[in-house]
Amino acid sequence: MITIKDIARHANVSPATVSRVLNGKAWVSEEKRRAVNEWITRLGYKPNQVAQTLVGTRSFLLGVVITDVSNPFFADIVKLLQQEAFLSGYAIVLCHTNAAEDIERQQVDSLIRRQVDGVVIVPCRAESPGIRKLRQAEIPTVVVTQQHPELDSVCVDHNAGGAMVAAHLLSAGHTRLAYFGKKQDAKFNGFRREAAANGVSPDRIPCVKVDYDSVETIDVESTVRRFFDSEEGRQTPGVFALNDFVALAALNTAAEYRRRTPGDLSVVGFDNTYLARIHRPSLTSVAQPLQEMAHRAIELLRRRLAGQGDNEPNLTLLQPRVVVRRSSSREAGTDSEYSLEDTAELPNGATRSTGEGN
Amino acid sequence: MITIKDIARHANVSPATVSRVLNGKAWVSEEKRRAVNEWITRLGYKPNQVAQTLVGTRSFLLGVVITDVSNPFFADIVKLLQQEAFLSGYAIVLCHTNAAEDIERQQVDSLIRRQVDGVVIVPCRAESPGIRKLRQAEIPTVVVTQQHPELDSVCVDHNAGGAMVAAHLLSAGHTRLAYFGKKQDAKFNGFRREAAANGVSPDRIPCVKVDYDSVETIDVESTVRRFFDSEEGRQTPGVFALNDFVALAALNTAAEYRRRTPGDLSVVGFDNTYLARIHRPSLTSVAQPLQEMAHRAIELLRRRLAGQGDNEPNLTLLQPRVVVRRSSSREAGTDSEYSLEDTAELPNGATRSTGEGN
DNA sequence: TTGAAAGCGTTACCAC
């Protein structure tokens, strides 16, 4: 390995000077600077990041903690995060939690030992032990996909997304709606809110509880089946599911019940994974601006690392958009986009320093 | 940060001794060892891996270079690799190449600068610049998903996989077959070989050229459409596709042509991603033993890192198996497994130090 | 068995 000293020796300067031209901080005479640069290229010198880390600057390593890359939604995020990070000279250390708090803790521990400069995390819950560790180790952290009261976070406005879906289904003429997910979901709130605003009593929108953890856990189908077996289920033409997996389970199950889609039943998913594109019928789904999210997340981290930014946690709340496909259209037609405020495409992204939703 | 010196001070020993009990190499008196361990837990000491790396031992970092995690097949591998690595105390630095050689090179460069102990790579081609760099930097490397003449590699026997598919389709009564992929694919060879062994002339099996790079590139459909438009395509009931994406494209396109599956047309994919499970009709696909592959890959790396193992490249060739689903069954039925040698499940994995296939 | 001390490759502080 060729070091800073080798360069120094060849260029007849001190290691300190080499370091200086490398970091471009202090002034170095034009003459020496050229000599140093000359030898750097000549010997193909590459700074040893490990040494740089040790002296306490930075590791150029970012941790990414996610429940499961097998989930295509997370896979997309991870990919974009890696690419975005790379542009800033950072590499990504990937960790899985399987949505288990103890594993999350272990993984976070390992990241801390590795001196990562920052972490992007999709936590189990806002107060997960992993999050706590990160905070007490004072490692810049940004939470993605969820809001966090005391950390930087970037996510989509789930509440608004839910409202968009309600608006869409209502405009398709459906007045009997159902939600597949958890009662507390912000999507569900938005969904109900918008329904109410259009004269559909929120109390008449059942929430079919779906415990969705990972790709593996597809006991979803039995739940869905139970719903379609019920009187209520038989009469509901408008279904909104917390994500594409569940939506597809609904779609597939509905087919077993001879309910045609589109036609008898409309289903809308969330996340707009490519599953929505590939499946037949194709699935209407709420798209999150992933590229934007990844960009913002890394940007937030960079700011913290540069020591900029107040201590206030920054909440970046982006606007989702509904991508309409066959599963919710009354007639055959090409896919199109839709959003609450306008049928045209939203300038998908808006930052507020605070806000509700999620 | 609490260091080795802190422990030393508290335990009334020298830093060297602390290091010794930590690494368990040299003898340390029972008394001091206990004292040190006591303080280690008491102060919650965690070794600084960066410092350890600098002194030249190891970084505990493994690079994973893959074309695209958005591909569920790769996502699964990455996940398993990470989990497997974690068990051995390693973390994973994830890199994307987008199947582009120059990006691969850049990513590999960054891994080398980071002093990763080893790399698991899905290379663009055997002689990609990334691979070359890795070799000249003498970083232990294992190639997964492909064979490599001069590096450790672990992959499935594609040739055998292709043969299994042929056997399966033939046993379903199809004698007119087609392959969607590239002529040189080992799968295709195996497919033809087995067909020939059963009296179906390989020359009568067309290879519909599909250029599949990533999830994004789904111009696949037009190619597929062109095939179904042809006389040849209209009469082919048995299709084998190089992966699940292409298989699904075939399935979906076939539906547009009113070709019923199962019934008029059978389609078999490769990789057995969850897409195969989720899609309707569900897709018969060749499964790769991913867990086993990840395990072997990490194991190979560990061996190299321990300085064990001859200099011979090790080829670990595992056996795939066919998971039969609706897309290739003549009647409704539950999913089942199938393999060339036996209808029962294969002891899925066999190592040879060399072998053809792929 | 144990301690002192010399690095590992950089950065940063302090003189000159």
Add this chain to the structure above:
DNA sequence: GTGGTAACGCTTTCAA
């Protein structure tokens, strides 16, 4: 402006 030098936290001689 520039060079010496002391860290950073750890491992590993080399003596004792």
